[in-house]
Amino acid sequence: MKLVGKTALVTGAASERSIGWGIARELALEGADVAVNDIAPSEALDARAEELAAMGRRSLAVSADVTRPERVEAMFAEVVQALGHIDIVVSNAGIIRWQHFLDITPEELRAVVNVNIMGTVNVCRAAATHMIRQGNGGRIIINSSVQSDVQFPITPVYGATKKAMHTLVGALALELAPHRINVTHIAPGWVRSPLNDISPELQTPEGVEAQRRVIPLRRDGHIDEMGRAVVYLASSDGDYVTGSSIRLDGGLAISKYSL
Amino acid sequence: MGMRMKTDLSGKVALLAGPRDHNLEGAGAALMAEGAGIVLAETLEEVRYAVERQPRIDIAVVNAGWRKAGDFLALTNDDWADALYANFEVPVFMMQAIARKMIAGKQGGRIIVLAGIEGMLPFSGQSATGTSLTMIWSIARMAAIDLAPHGITVNIVAPGWTNQSAFSALPGETQAHILAGIPAGRAGSGQDVGAAVLMFATPAAGYLTGVILPVDGGYVLSRSDGRSMLER
Known part of the structure; x- marks a missing residue:
């Protein structure tokens, strides 16, 4: 086990089909104590914390809207009080909207930017502040998207917020390196998480098949596969990795045409 | 060769x-020199007004020119809100209004976005500026896909060290450090930016x-300051 004695917080982890939960579970399987967050208290979030406890880990369900900095700060205080310290922070919460460029409304743009950028900024600021104070380094890992590498015109605002993770993660990695805080991101492709439930392209069996055919490995990614990459980045295996990303997309980004 | 490309x-x-700023002025000077009529609109409201009033718009230069340096932990959420508004939200809706006008005119068009190289690679102390600039150039590329059927092109010019007066005001040591990272060996100017904008127009x-x-004189090509480690 690679993460015994480490503590982690994963945002956006209430749904059992979420990438956040896949990450939380894999971290716990490696021995980490894990706090799981989502926007509001729910039976699902409590159930996730109970599953982690059943694995023999200390765990915590902490609800907070990541777009509200004061709530994020209170969440970190609660996690540190319960688990003693915070070593690994995974900023996973994100939202998506589908629309073409000419149809973007200010409301949609602000909603996506607020969660995907400001939510990430709030979580990263709190994480860095705590880790610097602790003086033991740390890991900040952001869940971006395959759209950090290749974007799609049907999700222009979402894609912009994800492309920008290269720049944000890079700047954070540069600034936090003296504190031995490594900052990285993972870039998942098609995962059947709640985020993709309302994708207009995935509402019919034909749409799902078309999606499969554009992916060289011919399948969706699984949440535990996303979690394994985070374990690598969070553990000593990833000691020398900062400012970079791991794309986990079955080859989607390199594939121009359906095969 | 004495040959000059004719651009009327x-x-x-x-x-x-x-x-x-220097970049937008450089763009304006280059376009004006080739005979284009110039309309200035600084805010989103002014762009919307200009789009309503002008019979046609053939070329638009949209400047994402907000900048603020500062460590990530020193930047406030108000700084972030300013960056995301000025460098992303406003230029997005400027481009949208301009594109609609060009589509209605059925003559195609050229949209050129100015977004500094802070959005092309990460810099310490530029998290908010860089993030917002990456957002605008990346969404501009998605707009390019959607607007192509209308004969509208969307391209991005990313200025490097082109603010000559700001560069000249830097201490000599800082200037030398920056110049060592620019393969061309000099700071650029609004004129350099204007030449690129004109090309796309x-x-x-x-x-x-x-x-x-x-x-940028080659600035983004490498993280190196231009000297090999063996020469030090």
Whole structure:
């Protein structure tokens, strides 16, 4: 086990089909104590914390809207009080909207930017502040998207917020390196998480098949596969990795045409 | 060779949108020199007004020119809100208003976005500026896809060290450090930016779209300061 004695917080982890939960579970399987967050208290979030406890880990369900900095700060205080310290922070919460460029409304743009950028900024600021104070380094890992590498015109605002993770993660990695805080991101492709439930392209069996055919490995990614990459980045295996990303997309980004 | 590319933009209307700085002025000077009529609109409201009032807009230069340096932990959420509004939200809706006008005019068009190289690679102390600039150039490339069927191209010019007066005001040591990272060995100017903007505005550039063109003397090519480790 690679993460015994480490503590982690994963945002956006209430749904059992979420990438956040896949990450939380894999971290716990490696021995980490894990706090799981989502926007509001729910039976699902409590159930996730109970599953982690059943694995023999200390765990915590902490609800907070990541777009509200004061709530994020209170969440970190609660996690540190319960688990003693915070070593690994995974900023996973994100939202998506589908629309073409000419149809973007200010409301949609602000909603996506607020969660995907400001939510990430709030979580990263709190994480860095705590880790610097602790003086033991740390890991900040952001869940971006395959759209950090290749974007799609049907999700222009979402894609912009994800492309920008290269720049944000890079700047954070540069600034936090003296504190031995490594900052990285993972870039998942098609995962059947709640985020993709309302994708207009995935509402019919034909749409799902078309999606499969554009992916060289011919399948969706699984949440535990996303979690394994985070374990690598969070553990000593990833000691020398900062400012970079791991794309986990079955080859989607390199594939121009359906095969 | 003494040959000069003939670029006649007379009769064309060019809208210069966003904060008026050395880069936007360089773009305006280059377009004007080739005969284009210039319309200035600094704010989103002014762009919307210009779009309503002008009979046509052929070329638009949209400047994402907000900048603020500061460590991530020193930047406030108000700084972030300013960056995301000025460098992303405002230029997005400027481009949208301009594109609708060009589509209605059925004559195609050229949209050129100015977004500094801080959005092309990460810099310490530039998290908010860089993030917002990456967002605008990346969404501009998606706009390029959607607007291509209307004969509208969308390209991005990414200025490097082109603020000559700011550069001249730096201490000599800082200037030398910066110059060591610029393969061309000099700071650029608004004129350099204008030349790139003009290129995208010419009739000959109709097959170029979604391009991000750094105008930086080679600055983004390498993280190195220009000297090999062996020479130190």
